[in-house]
Amino acid sequence: MIRRVTLPTLIICLLLAAVSLAVERFPPPDFEGGHELPLTTVPAPRADLYEYLDAAVLLAALSLGAWLVLKKRSRRGIFLLMLFSLAYFGLWRKGCVCSIGAIQNVALSLFDSHYVPPLTVIAFFLLPLFFTVFFGRIFCAGVCPLGTIQDLFLLRPLKVPLWLEQALGLLGYLYLGTAVLFAATGSAFIICQYDPFVAFFRLSGSLNMLILGICFLVICMFIGRAYCRFLCPYGVLLRFFSRVSKYHASITPDECIQCRLCEEACPFNAIEKPAQPPASQNRRQGKRLLIFLLVLLPVLTLSSGWLTSKASPAFARMHADVRLADRIWQEENGQAEGTTDASDAFRATGQPAAELYQTAQILQQTFYRGSWALGIFLGLVIGLKLIQLAVRRHKTEYQANRMTCVSCGRCFAYCPRERVRRKELETKHTEHGS
Amino acid sequence: MTTDKKTETNLNRRQFLTNASRGACLLGLGGALGALASRAKSDDMVWQLDPYKCIACGNCATYCVLEQSAVKCVHSYAMCGYCELCTGFFEPEPPALNTGAENQLCPTGAIKRTYVEDPYYEYTIDEPLCIGCGKCVKGCNAFGNGSLFLQVRHDRCLNCNECSIAAACPSQAYTRVPASQPYLLKGKDTTA
Numbered sequence: 001m002i003r004r005v006t007l008p009t010l011i012i013c014l015l016l017a018a019v020s021l022a023v024e025r026f027p028p029p030d031f032e033g034g035h036e037l038p039l040t041t042v043p044a045p046r047a048d049l050y051e052y053l054d055a056a057v058l059l060a061a062l063s064l065g066a067w068l069v070l071k072k073r074s075r076r077g078i079f080l081l082m083l084f085s086l087a088y089f090g091l092w093r094k095g096c097v098c099s100i101g102a103i104q105n106v107a108l109s110l111f112d113s114h115y116v117p118p119l120t121v122i123a124f125f126l127l128p129l130f131f132t133v134f135f136g137r138i139f140c141a142g143v144c145p146l147g148t149i150q151d152l153f154l155l156r157p158l159k160v161p162l163w164l165e166q167a168l169g170l171l172g173y174l175y176l177g178t179a180v181l182f183a184a185t186g187s188a189f190i191i192c193q194y195d196p197f198v199a200f201f202r203l204s205g206s207l208n209m210l211i212l213g214i215c216f217l218v219i220c221m222f223i224g225r226a227y228c229r230f231l232c233p234y235g236v237l238l239r240f241f242s243r244v245s246k247y248h249a250s251i252t253p254d255e256c257i258q259c260r261l262c263e264e265a266c267p268f269n270a271i272e273k274p275a276q277p278p279a280s281q282n283r284r285q286g287k288r289l290l291i292f293l294l295v296l297l298p299v300l301t302l303s304s305g306w307l308t309s310k311a312s313p314a315f316a317r318m319h320a321d322v323r324l325a326d327r328i329w330q331e332e333n334g335q336a337e338g339t340t341d342a343s344d345a346f347r348a349t350g351q352p353a354a355e356l357y358q359t360a361q362i363l364q365q366t367f368y369r370g371s372w373a374l375g376i377f378l379g380l381v382i383g384l385k386l387i388q389l390a391v392r393r394h395k396t397e398y399q400a401n402r403m404t405c406v407s408c409g410r411c412f413a414y415c416p417r418e419r420v421r422r423k424e425l426e427t428k429h430t431e432h433g434s
Numbered sequence: 435m436t437t438d439k440k441t442e443t444n445l446n447r448r449q450f451l452t453n454a455s456r457g458a459c460l461l462g463l464g465g466a467l468g469a470l471a472s473r474a475k476s477d478d479m480v481w482q483l484d485p486y487k488c489i490a491c492g493n494c495a496t497y498c499v500l501e502q503s504a505v506k507c508v509h510s511y512a513m514c515g516y517c518e519l520c521t522g523f524f525e526p527e528p529p530a531l532n533t534g535a536e537n538q539l540c541p542t543g544a545i546k547r548t549y550v551e552d553p554y555y556e557y558t559i560d561e562p563l564c565i566g567c568g569k570c571v572k573g574c575n576a577f578g579n580g581s582l583f584l585q586v587r588h589d590r591c592l593n594c595n596e597c598s599i600a601a602a603c604p605s606q607a608y609t610r611v612p613a614s615q616p617y618l619l620k621g622k623d624t625t626a
Contacts, residue, residue, distance in 0.1 A: 024513070024515070024579050025515070025577070025578065025579060026515025026516075026517055026578065026579055027515065028512060028513065028514060028515060028516070028579075029515070029516050029554050031550060031551060031554065032551060033550070033551050035550050035551065035554075035556075037511040037512055038509075038511050038556075038558060039511075039625055039626040040508055040509060040510055040511065040619060040625050040626065041508075041625070041626045042616070042617045042619075042625045042626065043587055043588055043589035044588060044589075044616065045478075045480050045588035045589075045591065045593065045613050045616050046588075046593070048476070048477070048478055048613065051478055094592050096592060096593065096594050096595050097595045098595075101595040101596075102595075104595070104596075105595065106466075106470065109470065109473065110469075115610070116473055116474065116475045116479075117470060117473070117474055118474065118475060118476070118477065118478045118479055119471070119474050119475070119476050120478065122467070122470045122471060122474055125470075126463060126466065126467055126470075129463055130460075130463055133456060133459050133460055133463065188596070188601060189595060189596035192594065192595045192596040193596065193598075193601065199499075202499055202500075202592065204499060204500055204501045205499050206499070206598075240459075241459055243455075244452050244455045244456040244459055245456070246456060320606055340604065341489060341491045341604035341605070342604035342605065344489065344604075345487070345489045345604050345605035346605075348489070349487075
């Protein structure tokens with residue numbers, strides 16, 4: 001048994017020693033015939049110019065989208081813009097870096113001073129957000145290649161019950177929070193690793209990613225933009241900004257005549273029906289519920305923070321150094337047999353294990369704090385969601401919910417007032433009708 | 435009349451809150467822009483692997499999102515010993531020291547062996563054939579000068595936001611480098 005373990009170890013040690021000493025065992029020859037050495041080729045990466053072109057195209061597409069949604073009110077125009085974006089940002093640009101993934105670059109650059117984000121990444125992160133503050137989720141409507149590919153596959157939308165919609169909507173916050181945690185600690189970019197559609201844009205990828213992508217597209221045939229609505233971490237930010245947008249797509253070009261024709265128009269559950277103010281009896285009950293939820297909020301926040309902090313050892317294992325330290329410790333203490341590529345490579349560097357353990361410990365502490373922050377964030381989100389659901393607003397017209405509406409423009413054509421605006425209907429008829 | 439007034443003040447209040455939060459959002463975005471842009475570099479970053487950290491494990495060949503990896507073997511000719519028995523080219527204990535397929539280490543025959551003068555042979559990489567498995571790199575490092583090494587070839591690399599190979603690299607050899615200096619080469623710089 002001892003022989004079996006020591007012999008490979010000896011060979012590996014010899015090999016590793018050889019690797020570390022790999023310098024001119026055989027001195028380069030002086031050729032008598034004057035043989036000229038070939039040169040090592042170094043093909044250049046894509047020129048920076050293209051990166052700036054991408055940012056310029058993004059700006060142009062966002063501007064065009066805003067004009068199409070708010071001024072022209074043309075679903076056809078948005079559809080064409082969608083096709084263009086899918087071709088340019090998806091197939092031509094191969095989908096990287098996208099605004100969704102750029103969240104991680106920004107998070108990493110905020111927490112790691114060694115990482116310097118390129119200007120284009122900043123442009124892809126901030127431009128859509130700026131546009132959303134003014135015009136709503138134009139980016140989702142026709143610029144994001146992930147959104148457009150899902151929108152194009154929408155075949156027969158099924159109505160998702162509102163409670164399910166609200167509950168699943170929380171997944172996006174979870175995804176955003178964990179993605180920022182892993183990116184900020186320099187562990188992994190999980191948004192990129194689990195991007196379901198990028199394999200289609202690259203026309204290659206691992207089998208798992210392809211299966212995941214196909215599953216998503218099949219789901220998207222029946223549940224419109226499933227990724228956008230329930231998972232997209234960038235969508236979480238956009239929803240937040242869209243809520244206070246200066247201008248926003250509206251179903252009717254001027255006034256709502258409560259004809260109910262648009263009621264079923266939205267495949268994404270984003271049209272809100274008029275709601276009467278609750279009766280005074282209900283109102284008192286509602287107030288009590290609201291006070292209860294307000295008291296619950298800090299409790300929920302703290303308990304969620306505490307709970308999530310319990311998961312921090314598991315989170316920390318996403319970092320390669322923590323995994324490596326674990327493995328080395330196990331090997332040193334006889335809990336694991338043999339060695340892995342990673343532990344061999346570490347030993348070959350000659351770095352003492354104690355240093356690695358220390359690095360891992362610091363990382364684990366960082367993860368502990370990060371998990372608390374993540375938990376507090378999630379608790380806040382759930383608590384505020386409950387409060388939001390408890391507050392009933394008095395609404396008099398059919399309106400697009402500014403948070404969930406992606407400004408796709410499908411509902412425009414359903415509105416008779418829009419038909420009047422386009423002069424497809426005569427004003428006389430509708431006046432008669434109303 | 436009073437209800438009208440009430441709804442009006444309600445609306446005004448809501449309007450004010452919306453405007454205020456929009457202002458806050460813009461302020462936040464502006465702050466983010468300032469914080470990021472003050473540190474940002476106009477130079478793009480690309481992925482590259484440090485050949486001195488590389489252990490030629492073979493992950494480069496399989497983990498790249500491209501069907502044929504963007505990582506290829508590169509030769510630093512000035513470091514090469516031009517050996518007749520090249521351990522990067524030949525199998526351990528080859529049947530014969532010639533270019534027969536049974537003697538070669540490379541699974542795709544991507545290394546070309548040409549006679550220069552006695553007793554020296556030159557080894558060049560046929561890049562379209564190379565799959566970046568690093569078998570030759572391992573052999574060359576073990577018993578030779580280490581003049582064969584792996585590099586991300588930027589005419590092929592898609593520059594993913596997170597490199598899939600980097601995530602799978604056991605020796606953490608991958609780093610982001612400035613696009614103006616996209617290679618980490620071994621030996622003296624004798625590039626084309």
